[in-house]
Amino acid sequence: MRIVFLGGAETVTGSKYLLETESTRVLVDCGMFQGYKWLRKRNWQPLPLGIENVDAIVLTHAHLDHSGFIPVLYKHGFRGRVFTHPATAALCGVLWPDSGKIQEEDAKFYKKHRLSKHENPEPLYDAATAKQALKLLEPVDFKEQFQVGDIHFTLSPVGHILGAASIVAEHGGKKIGFSGDVGRFDDIMMYPPEPLPELDTLLLESTYGDRLHDKNDPFEVLEEVVKSTMQRGGVLLIPSFAVGRAQVLQHMLVSLMEEGRIPRVPVYLDSPMAIDVSGIYHQFHQHHKLSSSDCSRASQFVQYTHSVKESQSIAEQQGPHIIIAGSGMATGGRILHHFKHWLADHRCTVLFSGHQAGGTRGAKMLQGMDSIKVHGEWVPMKAEVRELGGLSGHADYQELLRFLKQSQFPKSCKIQLVHGEADTLETFRDFLSQETQYDVDIPGYMSILHL
Numbered sequence: 001m002r003i004v005f006l007g008g009a010e011t012v013t014g015s016k017y018l019l020e021t022e023s024t025r026v027l028v029d030c031g032m033f034q035g036y037k038w039l040r041k042r043n044w045q046p047l048p049l050g051i052e053n054v055d056a057i058v059l060t061h062a063h064l065d066h067s068g069f070i071p072v073l074y075k076h077g078f079r080g081r082v083f084t085h086p087a088t089a090a091l092c093g094v095l096w097p098d099s100g101k102i103q104e105e106d107a108k109f110y111k112k113h114r115l116s117k118h119e120n121p122e123p124l125y126d127a128a129t130a131k132q133a134l135k136l137l138e139p140v141d142f143k144e145q146f147q148v149g150d151i152h153f154t155l156s157p158v159g160h161i162l163g164a165a166s167i168v169a170e171h172g173g174k175k176i177g178f179s180g181d182v183g184r185f186d187d188i189m190m191y192p193p194e195p196l197p198e199l200d201t202l203l204l205e206s207t208y209g210d211r212l213h214d215k216n217d218p219f220e221v222l223e224e225v226v227k228s229t230m231q232r233g234g235v236l237l238i239p240s241f242a243v244g245r246a247q248v249l250q251h252m253l254v255s256l257m258e259e260g261r262i263p264r265v266p267v268y269l270d271s272p273m274a275i276d277v278s279g280i281y282h283q284f285h286q287h288h289k290l291s292s293s294d295c296s297r298a299s300q301f302v303q304y305t306h307s308v309k310e311s312q313s314i315a316e317q318q319g320p321h322i323i324i325a326g327s328g329m330a331t332g333g334r335i336l337h338h339f340k341h342w343l344a345d346h347r348c349t350v351l352f353s354g355h356q357a358g359g360t361r362g363a364k365m366l367q368g369m370d371s372i373k374v375h376g377e378w379v380p381m382k383a384e385v386r387e388l389g390g391l392s393g394h395a396d397y398q399e400l401l402r403f404l405k406q407s408q409f410p411k412s413c414k415i416q417l418v419h420g421e422a423d424t425l426e427t428f429r430d431f432l433s434q435e436t437q438y439d440v441d442i443p444g445y446m447s448i449l450h451l
Contacts, residue, residue, distance in 0.1 A: 001020065001171050001451040002448055002449060002451060003018065004049060004446070004447075005017060005446065005447050005449070007033065008419045009443050009444060010442070011420075011421065011422075011445070012207055012357055012421055013033050013035055014033035014034070014069075015066045015418070016029055018049060018051060018054070019151065019176070021151060021172075024055055024150050025149075026149070027051060028167055029059060029178070029180075030070045031066040032064050032099075032124075034065055034360075035358055035359045036359035039359075043069065044124070047073070047076055048446070056081045056148040057082045057136075058082075058083045058153055058167055059082055059084035059088060060088075060165050060181070061085075061088050061161055061180055062091035062243060063181070063243065064099055067088075067095070068095070068096065070092075070136070071100065072124060072125055074125075074132060075129050081136060081137075083138045083140050083146060084137065084139065085139065085141065085164075086284075087280065087287055088162075089138075089163075091162065094273055094280065096130035097134075098272070098273040100128070100129060100131075101126075102333065104126050104127060109375065143155070155167060156168065156194055157194045158179065158180050158181070158182055159182065159183020159187055159190040159192055159193045160244075160394070161181075161244040162243070162244065162280065162288060163287065165180055166182075167180065168197060168199070174200045175197065175199045176199065176201045176203075177199040177203065178203045179202060179205050180205065181205050181419070182205055182400060183393055183394075183395060184393065184394075185399055187393070188391070189244065189289055189290060190288050195406040198408070198409060199409050200414070200451070201415075201416065201449075202409065202414075204404075204416065205394070205420070207355060207394040208397060208400075209417065209431070210424040210428060211396055211397065212397065214389025216390060217390070222262075223256055225351055225386050234320060234347030235320065235322070235345070235348045236320075236323070236349050236351060237325075237383070238323065238324045238351045239329070239330045239350070239353075239362060240324045240327075240353060240354075241327070242274035245393075246269060246271060246274035247274075247278055247295075250278070250298040250301075250302050251294065253267055254298055257301060264301075265320050267302045267303065267321070268303050268314055268321065268323045268325075269303070270314060270323055270325040270334050270335075271326045278298065282295035315341050323335075323338055328354050329357060330362040331361055336374050336375060339374050343374075343381055344379065344380050344383075348383040348384070349385075350384070350385045350386070351386045351387070352365070353387075353388040354393075355392060355394065365385050368385070369381060397431055401435055411438070415438045415439065415441070417440065417442050
């Protein structure tokens with residue numbers, strides 16, 4: 001058995017791990033590369049190692065950096081099954097078509113305004129292809145064993161977002177674990193990650209392998225940001241990931257309003273995808289901490305804007321208000337239109353509430369740039385830029401250590417650090433080498449691990 005690291009190696013994006021035996025080839029995760037342009041270019045390169053012909057894909061969760069490349073494989077002829085949790089399958093039903101639609105719209109926009117070096121810019125895939133690819137999804141419950149060729153698989157709950165799982169693969173007496181994205185132990189919405197069984201090898205995510213999460217109460221920070229922005233008569237813009245983050249932000253804002261800690265100003269969820277995802281979180285409420293009534297309450301306080309016309313009408317809103325819109329790293333989505341309208345207003349605040357990958361617009365804004373390029377135009381940055389810590393769905397290095405200790409792997413278990421930036425991976429390897437007795441390594445992009 002061997003693993004080929006086709007993504008998620010030496011970077012925090014594009015997770016793809018090709019697991020092979022003599023007779024079976026399975027992709028564990030199949031994500032898009034995001035962030036730096038040199039990484040995004042990998043999405044357009046010829047498919048490596050004939051991965052469009054693998055026997056199946058096993059998917060940890062729905063985030064596009066883990067699942068969003070599957071429609072590309074479908075476009076190239078892949079017709080195998082994609083095994084994943086039912087909640088993840090439901091989320092992919094929203095995320096993939098939306099991703100295709102955004103790519104189509106961006107391609108049209110750049111062609112219309114001649115912003116691309118290509119005469120006829122094309123999307124990586126369109127919404128129609130994404131919808132067709134959904135037919136490949138094969139829902140599998142947590143702890144239910146299934147088989148692809150001569151490899152047995154099991155999904156284990158790992159927190160992070162709805163439906164997220166670690167994957168355990170077994171072949172020839174060896175057990176290989178793929179952590180997926182490991183969640184928090186004190187997450188506002190998700191349950192803690194469950195320990196894994198004894199393993200011979202573990203691919204462990206390292207997104208926050210070099211830092212600890214902000215220990216400040218996120219409710220208090222959000223309260224302060226809302227109050228200060230509203231007192232200035234400004235607008236609070238919150239770029240948000242549609243899955244998980246938009247739902248917890250709604251819950252927090254509604255809770256603060258109900259408790260009288262912040263004023264009851266208009267709140268807009270300006271993301272059709274996040275609106276649909278909120279419905280899925282309601283449908284699968286037994287898999288997270290919020291009750292059915294908690295999920296219903298958000299719609300009583302938050303105005304959902306589905307159409308473009310409804311989104312555009314927000315600009316006519318007078319007085320302080322709050323806008324939650326995608327995308328979370330401000331790489332696209334409706335938040336950019338709100339940026340063009342409000343970034344030059346010193347009364348306003350942009351509040352980031354999650355990881356901003358290097359090279360993204362969100363990362364640049366947090367670095368304090370004087371202007372930001374939006375749809376080919378430079379927009380002056382007058383608005384205050386803030387960060388809401390403590391909401392990350394990724395475990396920090398102490399929580400990852402806790403996850404390892406609770407799993408009680410044998411000392412012979414070998415750990416491969418993936419899904420992290422280069423400096424983070426090195427720091428985390430040093431930390432684990434001091435705190436554990438495991439053999440810890442960092443696989444390179446396109447490297448091969450023989451098991």
